[in-house]
Structures are given as C-alpha cells and as structure tokens.
Amino acid sequence: MxxxxxxxxxxxxxxxxxxxxxxxxxxxxxxxxxxxxxxxxxxxxxxxxxxxxxxxxxxxxxxxGRPDIVHVSLLLLQDSVLNLTGHLEVYIHVLDGRVFRVEPETRIPKHLDRFKGLMAQLLIHNRVPPTGKPLIHLYASTLREFVDKMGGLILLWERGKPATPADIVREALETGWPIGIGMFPRGDFKKSTLRKASRTYSIYGGVPLKAWTVIHELLCAAEEITGARRACCPIREEDESENAE
Structure with missing residues (x-):
C-alpha cells in the first residue's frame, strides 16, 4: 500500500x-x-x-477546563515519526460537538499559554489562522457528521474488548476508521459518544490509562506496522552487511 x-x-x-x-x-x-x-x-x-x-x-x-491534556497529546502526535512520514491524520472533537482537522504540517506551540490562545482563536473563528491557509480548521459540525464521513469509529474505552495496540492499528488501517481517545481527566464518555462507536477496545485489561500513554502505545505500534520508522531512518547498506555477519 x-x-x-x-x-x-x-x-x-x-x-x-x-x-x-x-x-x-x-x-x-x-x-x-x-x-x-x-x-x-x-x-x-x-x-x-x-x-x-x-x-x-x-x-x-x-x-x-483541562487544555493541558490536549496540548500534551497534540505535541506527541504532531512531532511523531508517524506524522513526519505522512502516515497520520489528527482530529479534535470538542465539548460543543465540533470536530476540527489538524493539518500534518501544523506545529503545536510548546508553551501552554500560547497553545490556549491558539485554541481560543480556533473556537471563535473555526480555523487558525483566521485568514490564509488554515492549519487547523472545522471538519464536521457534530460527532455524528464526523463518524458518517469516516464510515465508522474505533473507540478506546476501559470497558471495551481487550486488544493490543497493534491489532487496533491494523483494524484502523484496514477500515479507514479513526481511533478515538478520550481527553477528559475523570469520568466516562457521554452515552451519545459511546453509541457512535463501531468497535470498542481496551489496551490494558480494563485499567484506565492517561491519554498520552495510550497515544504513545499507538504511535509505537503504528510506526512499526506502517514502516514509518524505517522510512524515516533507513538502514544503510553497510549496516545491513554488518548485521548479516
């Protein structure tokens, strides 16, 4: 592929x-x-x-009121080898239902206050920057519209069916469905969100994990399956010869 x-x-x-x-x-x-x-x-x-x-x-x-969770998650995703090699698409679903697409070339501000200013601008204008080529922009007005466009949704949920990150990534690649990760610090998904899931999986036996831990596990699996890491850091011919010995 x-x-x-x-x-x-x-x-x-x-x-x-x-x-x-x-x-x-x-x-x-x-x-x-x-x-x-x-x-x-x-x-x-x-x-x-x-x-x-x-x-x-x-x-x-x-x-x-926890923009820091989204901030750390986006830093991990956008700076990943998976994204650098063109193997990643990222979307943000916010509390009022809107879903935004983050373009691959978008660099997330490292300082939280600058990130918060960017997100406030996004919520006001539905895009950033407000003029010119958008780096983050409105993709769907509701989660239902987003799922319909994608054809399905794989939801990571502590009460979902046990599965490895690699199995989840493979299914996401085969179906084209996005993998949904909760960004809230406590509580559970809304019932309306759970109803939109085509599949629900747990990667750690029903134990809730931090969002950035889940993202790390998925990125490692995805970089291996897609060959992104090898594409980014190819083994030289002389290295292969040495390994063969």
Missing part, C-alpha cells in the same frame, strides 16, 4: 476545550485572568488552573 493509503486516523474525543461559559464570565477569577492577558472574558479558554473556584457551579466540572 502507498503511504497515503496507510494513514492512521486519530480523533481526540470530548476534548476539554471551551471558551469561558457565559454564566461565569463575571466571576472575579475570570475577570482577573482576562485582564492579565488583555482579552475579553468571553475570549478566554476555560482553564481549571486559573478558574477553579469560578467553575464550582458548572455541570460536569470534573471533565472541563
């Missing part, structure tokens, strides 16, 4: 990315935070580190 046909698709599900909700924009914590960065409270990304007390009244607060 050609490299373009062997792309592993990964979608970051229920990513805790949202602008500060209207009902808490007047909270002193939010106002101070917005003033510090010189922005309107409605243009700030919700962040539990800075808005902990303001978030006390929000429903399902334990699943919200």
């Amino acid at each position: 050609e490299a373009a046909a062997r792309r592993v698709r990964i979608v970051l599900l229920e990513s805790p990315l949202e602008l500060v909700p209207r009902e808490i924009r007047n909270h002193p914590q939010v106002v101070r935070y917005a003033r510090r960065f010189g922005i309107d409270p409605g243009e700030a990304l919700l962040d539990k580190t800075y808005h902990y007390y303001a978030m006390a009244s929000l429903p399902q607060k334990w699943k919200r």
Whole structure:
C-alpha cells in the first residue's frame, strides 16, 4: 500500500476545550485572568488552573477546563515519526460537538499559554489562522457528521474488548476508521459518544490509562506496522552487511 493509503486516523474525543461559559464570565477569577492577558472574558479558554473556584457551579466540572491534556497529546502526535512520514491524520472533537482537522504540517506551540490562545482563536473563528491557509480548521459540525464521513469509529474505552495496540492499528488501517481517545481527566464518555462507536477496545485489561500513554502505545505500534520508522531512518547498506555477519 502507498503511504497515503496507510494513514492512521486519530480523533481526540470530548476534548476539554471551551471558551469561558457565559454564566461565569463575571466571576472575579475570570475577570482577573482576562485582564492579565488583555482579552475579553468571553475570549478566554476555560482553564481549571486559573478558574477553579469560578467553575464550582458548572455541570460536569470534573471533565472541563483541562487544555493541558490536549496540548500534551497534540505535541506527541504532531512531532511523531508517524506524522513526519505522512502516515497520520489528527482530529479534535470538542465539548460543543465540533470536530476540527489538524493539518500534518501544523506545529503545536510548546508553551501552554500560547497553545490556549491558539485554541481560543480556533473556537471563535473555526480555523487558525483566521485568514490564509488554515492549519487547523472545522471538519464536521457534530460527532455524528464526523463518524458518517469516516464510515465508522474505533473507540478506546476501559470497558471495551481487550486488544493490543497493534491489532487496533491494523483494524484502523484496514477500515479507514479513526481511533478515538478520550481527553477528559475523570469520568466516562457521554452515552451519545459511546453509541457512535463501531468497535470498542481496551489496551490494558480494563485499567484506565492517561491519554498520552495510550497515544504513545499507538504511535509505537503504528510506526512499526506502517514502516514509518524505517522510512524515516533507513538502514544503510553497510549496516545491513554488518548485521548479516
């Protein structure tokens, strides 16, 4: 198969990315935070580190305000050998249902505050940058629309059928279905998300893992199966001769 046909698709599900909700924009914590960065409270990304007390009244607060989880996950994915060799597609599903595509050449800011500014811009304009060629842009308005476009969804869930990362990657390559990884720090997927899964798998016997651990396992398996690592770092002829001896 050609490299373009062997792309592993990964979608970051229920990513805790949202602008500060209207009902808490007047909270002193939010106002101070917005003033510090010189922005309107409605243009700030919700962040539990800075808005902990303001978030006390929000429903399902334990699943919200953690942009750092998405930040680390995207750094791992975009800087991976799998992506550098053209074998990866990445999508971000946010709490309001929208799904964004991250172009392969997109470089994620290393500093969390810069990343948060980028994500706030994305949620406001549905793309970044707002003009010119987009690096991250709206792909689907709802998760249902996204799954319909992809033809299916492989969901990694602690109560799913036990499977190895390699088996999951192989199925994703054969079907073209994206692999969905939860981005929330606590709790479970929404029932509406679970209903959209074509397959559910667990890679560690029902034990919940951190998102970045799951991503690491998938990347290692995918780089081996697609030959991405060998393509990126080919063995020289003299090395092969030495190994043959």
